[in-house]
Amino acid sequence: MAIKPWEFVADMNSDGVFTMSDIVEILIQLFFLPGDSLLFLILNYLPKVTESLEFSYDDYHGMFAGIVSFIVWVFLIPIIVKVIKLFKP
Numbered sequence: 648m649a650i651k652p653w654e655f656v657a658d659m660n661s662d663g664v665f666t667m668s669d670i671v672e673i674l675i676q677l678f679f680l681p682g683d684s685l686l687f688l689i690l691n692y693l694p695k696v697t698e699s700l701e702f703s704y705d706d707y708h709g710m711f712a713g714i715v716s717f718i719v720w721v722f723l724i725p726i727i728v729k730v731i732k733l734f735k736p
């Protein structure tokens with residue numbers, strides 16, 4: 648069974664209440680979303696790559712996902728800012 652790296656709910660730490668900790672958890676999930684998504688695809692569809700790079704489900708939120716996410720956000724944030732500026736009056 649494929650384990651998904653992402654789960655977005657209001658009560659992220661499952662303690663029964665929505666607090667600042669949940670917001671921090673949501674931001675961490677958002678940061679790692681690009682890298683974890685790529686890792687998810689590799690783990691589920693590229694078994695030879697998974698084997699040769701020794702990836703496992705424990706690598707979600709890890710070094711690989713962090714580097715990929717950082718690179719994606721570095722390129723994506725300026726694009727998002729430009730799109731937002733297009734809609735400003």
Ligand SMILES: [Ca+2]
Nearest residue numbers: 658660662664
């Ligand atoms: Ca909570």
